[in-house]
Each structure stands twice: as C-alpha cells, then as structure tokens.
Amino acid sequence: MKKLKKTQGKLGILLPGLGAVATTTIAGTIAINKGLALPIGSLTQMGRIRLGKRTEKKQPFIHELVPLQPLKQIVFGGWDLYEDNVYESAVHAQVLEMDLLRKIRKPLENIKPMKAVFDHNYVKRLNGHFIKEGKNKMELAEALMDDINNFKTENQCDRIVMVWCGSTEIYIQESEVHRSLESLENGLRNNHPDIPPSMIYAYAAIKSGVPYANGAPNLSCDIPALVELAKKTNTPIAGKDFKTGQTLMKTIIAPGLKSRALGVEGWFSTNILGNRDGEVLDDPENFKTKEVSKLGVLEQIFEPGLYPELYGNLYHKVRINYYPPRGDNKEGWDNIDIRGWLNYPMQIKVDFLCRDSILAAPIVLDLALFLDLAKRAGMSGVQEWLSFYLKSPQPLNNVPPIHDIFKQLHKLENTLRYIAGEELITLLGQDYE
Numbered sequence: 296m297k298k299l300k301k302t303q304g305k306l307g308i309l310l311p312g313l314g315a316v317a318t319t320t321i322a323g324t325i326a327i328n329k330g331l332a333l334p335i336g337s338l339t340q341m342g343r344i345r346l347g348k349r350t351e352k353k354q355p356f357i358h359e360l361v362p363l364q365p366l367k368q369i370v371f372g373g374w375d376l377y378e379d380n381v382y383e384s385a386v387h388a389q390v391l392e393m394d395l396l397r398k399i400r401k402p403l404e405n406i407k408p409m410k411a412v413f414d415h416n417y418v419k420r421l422n423g424h425f426i427k428e429g430k431n432k433m434e435l436a437e438a439l440m441d442d443i444n445n446f447k448t449e450n451q452c453d454r455i456v457m458v459w460c461g462s463t464e465i466y467i468q469e470s471e472v473h474r475s476l477e478s479l480e481n482g483l484r485n486n487h488p489d490i491p492p493s494m495i496y497a498y499a500a501i502k503s504g505v506p507y508a509n510g511a512p513n514l515s516c517d518i519p520a521l522v523e524l525a526k527k528t529n530t531p532i533a534g535k536d537f538k539t540g541q542t543l544m545k546t547i548i549a550p551g552l553k554s555r556a557l558g559v560e561g562w563f564s565t566n567i568l569g570n571r572d573g574e575v576l577d578d579p580e581n582f583k584t585k586e587v588s589k590l591g592v593l594e595q596i597f598e599p600g601l602y603p604e605l606y607g608n609l610y611h612k613v614r615i616n617y618y619p620p621r622g623d624n625k626e627g628w629d630n631i632d633i634r635g636w637l638n639y640p641m642q643i644k645v646d647f648l649c650r651d652s653i654l655a656a657p658i659v660l661d662l663a664l665f666l667d668l669a670k671r672a673g674m675s676g677v678q679e680w681l682s683f684y685l686k687s688p689q690p691l692n693n694v695p696p697i698h699d700i701f702k703q704l705h706k707l708e709n710t711l712r713y714i715a716g717e718e719l720i721t722l723l724g725q726d727y728e
C-alpha cells in the first residue's frame with residue numbers, strides 16, 4: 296500500500312439523527328477543541344500502538360502512525376425530524392452538564408438539522424414533522440444526495456463521511472429487494488416497504504462515494520445490494536450497532552471465561568434506561584431489532600457446537616426496560632451462571648452504571664475518522680477491522696463475524712500497521728529466544 300499523505304482541508308461528518316449520541320459527539324468534539332475536556336474513550340485521539348519487537352519500545356500514538364483528520368478541521372451536520380438545533384437537542388438529551396453546554400452554546404446553535412427522510416411506520420414512537428416529501432423513495436435519496444453536495448460546498452469540505460445516529464427502526468429481514476443493486480434501485484422507485492429510511496440514507500451516502508457507518512441495529516447498509524454499490528463507488532462501509540454498555544462488557548468477559556474452558560449455562564441481562572432511545576425501544580417491533588443484535592454475541596464467542604459440554608445449554612436472555620427517571624444514565628445488570636471444575640456452579644454479577652451516549656460518542660468519532668482513513672487508503676466495501684466498535688458486525692463475504700473484543704482489537708491494530716506499511720504483529724515471540 297502506498298504511503299498516505301497528511302489529510303488536506305476539512306472533513307464533514309454528517310449524522311442522520313441529531314439526538315443524544317450525535318449531540319454528545321458534536322458537543323464533545325467542540326469542547327475538546329476548546330481545551331475544556333479530554334477525548335477519553337477514543338482510540339484515534341488517545342490510543343497508542345506497538346510497533347516492532349517489544350524490546351524496541353516503540354509505541355507511538357495511533358494518530359502519529361496513520362494520518363487522521365485533525366479534530367480542529369472537522370465540520371458537523373445532520374438531519375432530524377425535529378427542528379431543534381444541536382444546542383437545544385443536547386439540552387433536551389440531558390447527557391452533558393449545562394455548565395459545559397453554555398460555554399459552547401454558539402457553535403452548537405449554528406448547527407441546524409436538515410429535513411429528515413422519515414416514515415412513521417418504521418419508528419412509531421416519534422412524531423416530528425420536519426420531514427422531506429417526495430414522490431418515491433428514490434426521489435428522497437436524490438434529495439439526500441443534494442443535501443450532501445450542498446453541505447460539502449457550503450462548508451468547503453474536502454471530504455464527507457456519514458454515521459447513522461438515528462433511532463432504531465422496526466425489525467426487517469433481508470429479502471429479495473435487497474439482493475442486488477438493480478432490485479434495490481427498482482424498490483426505491485416503487486416504494487418497496489422493506490426499504491426503511493436508514494437504508495435510503497445509506498444508499499445516498501454510498502452512491503455519492505461517502506463512507507457510511509451504521510450505529511443502530513437496523514439493516515441499513517448490511518445488504519448485498521449496498522455492498523455491491525460500495526464496491527462500485529469505492530466506498531468503505533461499517534455496521535452495525537455501536538458496541539457500548541452491556542454488550543461491551545459481554546465481549547470483554549465472555550472471551551475470558553472461554554479462554555479458561557469455564558462453562559456457562561445462563562446469562563441474563565437486563566437494563567433500565569430513560570432516554571428517547573429507550574422510549575423507541577419500548578415498542579416491541581423496534582426492540583426486536585435490538586434484541587437480535589444483542590443476542591448474536593455469545594453464540595459466536597462460545598461456539599456451543601464445538602463445545603457442547605461447556606456451552607450447549609446456554610440460556611441467554613436480554614431485556615431493555617424504559618424507565619424515564621434514569622434518562623441517558625443507564626443501569627445494566629448481568630447475572631452469569633458459570634460452571635467450574637467437576638461442574639461446580641458459580642455466579643458472576645455485573646452492575647454497570649453507565650452513560651449510554653458518553654460511551655457511544657467516541658465510537659462515532661473513531662468510526663468517522665477511520666472510515667475516512669480507509670477511503671484515502673483505497674479500501675472499499677465492508678471494513679471488518681472496524682467490528683471492534685460494533686455489536687453486530689456486518690459479515691464480510693458471508694464469513695461469520697468475530698465478536699471477541701481482543702481479537703477485534705488485534706485485527707484493528709494490524710490493519711493500521713498494514714496501512715502504515717509496518718510489520719504485522721503475530722505475538723509469536725520465538726525470535727526473542
């Protein structure tokens with residue numbers, strides 16, 4: 296791979312859905328640029344990477360190894376069905392303290408949403424009216440492409456990336472209309488019901504050559520038609536569903552138990568949360584999308600088919616309960632019933648008092664910056680190395696995804712070394728002898 300040059304000009308990050316996660320990302324980036332806070336949780340900003348042998352003691356920052364867009368050269372924009380500007384939306388989301396928001400009020404107020412492509416049938420709990428009109432879904436996609444182009448020109452951006460931060464839509468399975476680009480484009484013209492708004496945004500981005508990541512569990516870009524389009528337009532894509540609170544913990548703990556051949560017979564996970572996301576997920580049709588995304592994780596890590604005595608009877612249950620008093624400050628409980636030597640039972644209890652959007656915001660930023668890097672490096676289609684950030688990674692050519700966070704990190708780091716022309720690290724260690 297040829298050596299990448301430093302980035303030029305501004306990067307526009309466009310976010311469909313200017314709710315809790317998006318406004319926390321935008322306000323956070325502005326606060327960091329003003330020196331008011333630290334980008335904790337973001338690998339692109341704070342992570343280091345080992346190069347060469349351990350004895351060489353070379354551990355530069357990731358942003359020193361590969362040229363990433365500087366935070367000061369980023370412009371944000373987005374779409375929503377509520378007309379609130381980013382300051383108003385951030386106040387409503389109640390994630391960040393007013394003291395911080397007041398200090399950055401002006402730049403936040405300047406970011407106003409563009410009219411959304413929205414259809415009530417896919418998210419029944421929302422009732423905003425700031426919505427585009429069009430004869431069919433293709434016309435709406437074209438309107439989004441115009442928005443992207445206008446945003447790029449008006450803000451004098453060199454490049455654009457898009458990260459879906461909109462609500463979770465109802466559960467839709469892959470069907471005939473998703474199988475090829477031709478059938479998807481026909482479906483867009485004929486208003487096919489299996490094409491929800493998130494897929495229209497994904498189509499508009501990928502068609503425009505704009506890298507696209509999907510932070511929710513909806514299919515969005517996870518269909519053969521959009522993978523085909525991504526290859527055709529040389530566009531990197533990544534999905535789906537940000538890996539934040541409980542699933543983050545799961546993909547940290549489960550590989551550890553498996554590595555010691557400890558059995559697991561039950562994993563019960565329940566959450567309370569009271570933000571708008573929680574309200575949307577209170578609708579069973581929308582919760583189903585999230586449930587499927589959350590359930591896949593343990594099955595892949597434990598491989599019960601290969602380890603029937605250890606994981607063959609694993610009972611995995613996930614609940615999300617909408618509980619308004621908690622707002623964005625979610626609480627997630629896990630009860631894990633494990634088995635040790637001679638099948639003796641033990642239990643692990645996890646009580647994670649986390650903050651949903653505080654965990655998600657650095658993921659949005661990292662996905663945007665890494666997708667932009669991938670684009671400049673000439674990488675297109677599904678970026679499996681970004682699975683590290685995702686709860687339900689989009690498979691690459693039908694190869695089952697990896698959920699173990701440590702394997703995902705290893706893959707991410709080796710991809711960065713590969714992009715930078717550095718030797719890959721195998722951890723073999725024989726040459727130290």
Ligand SMILES: NC(=O)c1ccc[n+]([C@@H]2O[C@H](COP(=O)([O-])OP(=O)(O)OC[C@H]3O[C@@H](n4cnc5c(N)ncnc54)[C@H](O)[C@@H]3O)[C@@H](O)[C@H]2O)c1
Binds near residue numbers: 376388
């Ligand atoms: N916060 C986390 O930890 C986390 C983790 C994984 C996934 N997610 C997903 O990220 C997404 C955003 O979460 P949030 O907490 O910010 O939710 P939120 O409800 O605060 O924000 C979502 C925003 O999207 C808007 N929206 C919905 N449909 C839209 C459309 N078609 N076009 C434009 N705007 C649209 C809504 O009006 C709302 O403002 C959700 O799908 C959530 O499931 C969040």
